[in-house]
Each structure stands twice: as structure tokens, then as C-alpha cells.
Amino acid sequence: SYELTQPPSVSVSPGQTASITCSGDKLGNRYACWYQQKPGQSPVLVISQDAKRPSGIPERFSGSNSGNTATLTISGTQAMDEADYYCQAWDSGIAVFGGGTKLTVL
Amino acid sequence: QVQLQQWGAGLLKPSETLSLTCAVYTGSFSGYYWSWIRQPPGKGLEWIGEINHRGDTNYNPSLKSRLTISVDTSKNQFSLKLTSMAAADTAVYYCVRRLDGAAAGLHFFDSWGQGALVTVSS
Numbered sequence: 660s661y662e663l664t665q666p667p668s669v670s671v672s673p674g675q676t677a678s679i680t681c682s683g684d685k686l687g688n689r690y691a692c693w694y695q696q697k698p699g700q701s702p703v704l705v706i707s708q709d710a711k712r713p714s715g716i717p718e719r720f721s722g723s724n725s726g727n728t729a730t731l732t733i734s735g736t737q738a739m740d741e742a743d744y745y746c747q748a749w750d751s752g753i754a755v756f757g758g759g760t761k762l763t764v765l
Numbered sequence: 766q767v768q769l770q771q772w773g774a775g776l777l778k779p780s781e782t783l784s785l786t787c788a789v790y791t792g793s794f795s796g797y798y799w800s801w802i803r804q805p806p807g808k809g810l811e812w813i814g815e816i817n818h819r820g821d822t823n824y825n826p827s828l829k830s831r832l833t834i835s836v837d838t839s840k841n842q843f844s845l846k847l848t849s850m851a852a853a854d855t856a857v858y859y860c861v862r863r864l865d866g867a868a869a870g871l872h873f874f875d876s877w878g879q880g881a882l883v884t885v886s887s
Contacts, residue, residue, distance in 0.1 A: 660826075692873040694810075701859060701877040702810065708870040745810055749872055752823050754800070754812035 661750035663757035670763045677733040679760045681746030684727060689748045691729035693722060696743045696759075705744075706731060738764050767792030769878035771860045773845075777885050783847040787860030787878055794818050794841045798865045800874065801834065801845045803856040811856075816843055817865045850885045857882050 663683045671677035681691060691709050694702040704713050706722035709729065719734045729748075733740055741764045746757040773785035787799065800815035814824040816834045824832050833846040847854065860878040864871045 690870045690872070694874070701880055702874075703877070704873055704875050707873040707875075713875065747810075747874070749869065753825060754802075754872075754874075756810040756812065759809040 661748075661753075661755050663746055663748060663755055665744075665746060665757040665760045667758070668761045668763065670765060671733075671736045673738060673764055674735055677736045677740070677762055679731045679744050679762065681729040681731070681757045682727055683729075683748060683755075686727050686729055686748060687725045689750070691722070691724045692747045693729075693731045694745045694747065695740075696745065702745065733762075736762075736764055740764060767862060767876045769860050769862065769876060771858070771878045771881050773858075773881060773883070775881065775883055777850050777883065778887055779851055779885060781850050781885075783850050783854070783858075783883055784844065785858055785860070785881060785883075786842055786844045789841040789843075789862075794838060796865055798823075798863050799836070799843045800861040800863060802859045802861050802874070804859070804880075805853075805856045813845065813847075813858075815863070852885050855883065855885050
């Protein structure tokens, strides 16, 4: 079965750039999405189709996907961005999620 | 803005069957796949399966033998039944929407219900 691998945790200082990676076999040949989940809340789509921001998502969120790695980048990270982030792709009609990355802003 | 409201039993005993229903408000029901995704406490997301308004289904192979997802287009609702529940099935269950289209890039989950905690315990 297809697997997506994320680092369990990433730390960033306020105002700096955070990068969260998602690795999978030839992931660049698929579309990757990213979801943000804050404690006690439902996930929210922050990046679709590798790099598209849905309406209402701040410009500081961006995405890329090439080779075996998709990356979510948060520029000028704010305290409100502290959350769990999940990547997701499709494999043979099955939605696959990465294990999630806890972003700490400190 | 679509609203997804879900309900169902929150506490089950081992071997019982989970039944959840999700109602879709203020939005089109056709043109989308309606999914169930779960999240064990403190863990990551797992896709369970999905159905569209025509009744076409896709299931996670790991749950397929225990899973039935159905749709009631007259009420704009879809439901999940998962049999032989065990402690490992304890999770928050979400109902979720994604576009039903040929373009693979559009198959992202753009609206999520509030989630329902289902606990399996004797």
C-alpha cells in the first residue's frame, strides 16, 4: 500500500519560515493536498492541487510537489499557525494521509 | 457554504455495529463524493470510504469487509455502517465532502463535519 511520510514535529520561531515535508514514492506524479488541524477542531484544507490556496487561506501558506517530496511552506509564521498538518494524496482510488506533523511556534 | 451535520451512537460494545449519518445542508448534493474519515485519539487521519449521489462507492480495503456506506438523496444524507467494532475502532469520525470529477487534481476534501467521537468499550 502507498505510504506518505511526514516528520512528527517541526519547530519555528515567530516570523520565520516553516517547511513541512511529505515523502512518498513518485509523489510528484500525483496531486498533494495539505490540511491544518488545531486542537479540538476539524481539519481545514490549506493547500490543494500541490500549490493552490483555497479562498480564505492566507498568502503565507504555499506548497510545492516534485520528485518524491511535497512541501508545505509557511512564510512569516504566526502563533496562530501552531497546529497539526497532514498531507494527502490518492493511490488507486484510495485517499492516503501522512502521519501528521505538529508545528510548534516558539 | 455547505454544512455537514452528523449523528449516531457514541458508545458501543465490542462486536456491535457502528451507525452514523451525515446530513448535507445549504449546498448541492450531486456532483460530489461524500466521505467518512476517522481519527483515533491522539493519532492521524484514516480515510474510510465514500459515496456519490448515484450510489457509487469506494472503500478502504482495510475496512471493506466490515463497511457499508449508503446514500439517501431524498434527504441529502449519507450513512456509514461498520460491523464488528473493536477498541481499535475508537476514533473521531468525520463526514467530509470532495468534488466528483474526472480531474484528479480536484479530489481534495474541502468541507468537514464537526466530528463525532465513537468509543468502543466493554
